[in-house]
Amino acid sequence: MxxxxxxxxxxxxxxxxxxxxxxxxxxxxxxxxxxxxxxxxxxxxxxxxxxxxxxxxPAPFVASFSTRGPNPGSSYVLKPDIAAPGVDILAAYTLLKSLTGLEGDTQYSKFTLKSGTSMACPHVAGVAAYVKSFHPNWTAAAIKSAIMTTAKPMSQRVNNEAEFAYGAGQLNPSGAINPGLIYDMDEMSYIQFLCHEGYNGSSIAALVGSKSINCSSLLPAFGYDALNYPSMQLHLKSGQQETVGVFQRSVTNVGPSPAMYNATIKAPKGVQITVNPKTLFFSHALQKQGFKVVVKAKPIATSTFTLLSGSLVWRSTHHTVRSPIVIYGPED
Incomplete structure (x- = not known):
């Protein structure tokens, strides 16, 4: 009492x-x-x-309640893809409900502190709309690429799960409107990826609003993940076998031209990463250039879960275009 x-x-x-x-x-x-x-x-x-x-x-850090990867839906797509502010965000609040919602609470306010995905998502959606306002003809894939490749890298010393905690890094709105290069995809690219993932034609047709899709009649997508995505992810094989992933990528020049981009690779211990070609030259705007990334990972001696972080960075005089490369496993 x-x-x-x-x-x-x-x-x-x-x-x-x-x-x-x-x-x-x-x-x-x-x-x-x-x-x-x-x-x-x-x-x-x-x-x-x-x-x-x-x-x-130490900041920024990923909140304790934030879900970590790997992606249960696909071993090829990085989860999460981006990190955004979501802890203790001062947000508008209704006066029709008390701050705690508990019986007897008499605290009411037009604003309160909120945390969670419900706070991080509006930040990302706002940045996507911001990018769209500068580039109204860009696809959703182009906008996502711009957000991911311009993200500010975060520290694995602060976030032990590395990319499986923060994805490509911290949201960077001012950089996203001017990414230099984008990884773009059209509807057929998504359909080819879903076919590669093992979805049947009727399931894909329902997703894309088509009457029929026949995966066997389509040209298969190229590369280990069948996806033109701003990140690359390799799932390690168990046992003594080397794991190899060949990633086919294409980028579109949305920066000034002419422009020349040189590749810089960061490979973790026990992993060999090569890119061909190592230089991309763009003579005009919206020109596309393709390249191939080969990731070779030595067998892991331990059976415990392993996460290795690498990256591919394309640099020009004016732009830095970064793609995380994640190697993880072993397989279950």
Missing amino acids: GGIGTILESGEFLDVAQIFMAPATMVNVSDGQEIEDYVHSTRSPSAVIYNSREVRV
């Missing part, structure tokens, strides 16, 4: 601000155990909840 505040112990989501009906704070399990030991060590325990204070933590 007579309590004026609450201390809650939790092992999850300590990176997200919580709103309570009464003064409260949340601590981790170890701190909670210390507090409990103290409470039982004296007949008159006391505590003070101080005002908020600034702390310094």
